Amino acid sequence: MPGEPLQPGDFTVAQRVNAERLALLGWTRAILLQLAHPLVAAGVAEHSSFRGGAHSAVSRLRSTVGAMLAITFGDDGEREQAIEGIRAIHRRVHGLLRARCGPFEAGTAYSAEDPELLLWVHATLVDSILRVHDLLVEPLSEEERDACCADSAGVAVTLGARAADVPMTWAALQRYMDSMSASGALVVGDDARDLARAVLSPPFAAVVAPLTALNIVITAGLLPCNIREQYGLAWNPRRARLFNVAVRIARVTRRVSPAWFALWPEARKG
Numbered sequence: 001m002p003g004e005p006l007q008p009g010d011f012t013v014a015q016r017v018n019a020e021r022l023a024l025l026g027w028t029r030a031i032l033l034q035l036a037h038p039l040v041a042a043g044v045a046e047h048s049s050f051r052g053g054a055h056s057a058v059s060r061l062r063s064t065v066g067a068m069l070a071i072t073f074g075d076d077g078e079r080e081q082a083i084e085g086i087r088a089i090h091r092r093v094h095g096l097l098r099a100r101c102g103p104f105e106a107g108t109a110y111s112a113e114d115p116e117l118l119l120w121v122h123a124t125l126v127d128s129i130l131r132v133h134d135l136l137v138e139p140l141s142e143e144e145r146d147a148c149c150a151d152s153a154g155v156a157v158t159l160g161a162r163a164a165d166v167p168m169t170w171a172a173l174q175r176y177m178d179s180m181s182a183s184g185a186l187v188v189g190d191d192a193r194d195l196a197r198a199v200l201s202p203p204f205a206a207v208v209a210p211l212t213a214l215n216i217v218i219t220a221g222l223l224p225c226n227i228r229e230q231y232g233l234a235w236n237p238r239r240a241r242l243f244n245v246a247v248r249i250a251r252v253t254r255r256v257s258p259a260w261f262a263l264w265p266e267a268r269k270g
Contacts (some may be wrong), residue, residue: 019267102187
């Protein structure tokens, strides 16, 4: 019946992918890619709590995860409430770039409601989560990747991206990512580097040191080389070996983990 929670057997590809707790490892890569766009970095730097203490970091993570789970697995009311919450945040995020960064002059206007920035945020998230799923959970077929892109497109359009611009297939998504890389628009500035430190080493990082180290090395290994270098994330044969070890550990852990550990509770309803 309409409004009832979906059962696991009814899941779309996007729901299967987002059901995995390991999808969080894709979020870090996505955030660093998003911040590589100077206008996104300016909006986050001026209007977020990334530089807050441990309480704000935990609260932000809980809120972000909650919104993702509500949109992915909630009923109609829960999805609409989560989307409206994101819209409300976006309406507050606008301003002017304080200093020139890459091709963007000081004084360039930015807005979280800009369709082009919304598209970039959406694309980096889908691209990153699918890459992490292929690497750490199980490889998806081309058809499944296409289905995930199509499944995810509606949220991006609802939030304000132009429907004609949102990639509906994996190949289209890769063409878009390549075009952004070649455009010159992606430049890691001071805001992005400062925020990246807060993302990679949040105030509570010491409490979960092994997970923090795993997150950093997997994120660095999955970032495009030029973006990784701009963030100053060291990469050498030793780091590459650590990446391969981290991937093996994550794969084995996922393979032997029961559903209650590997999947979000919202994905196990029914």
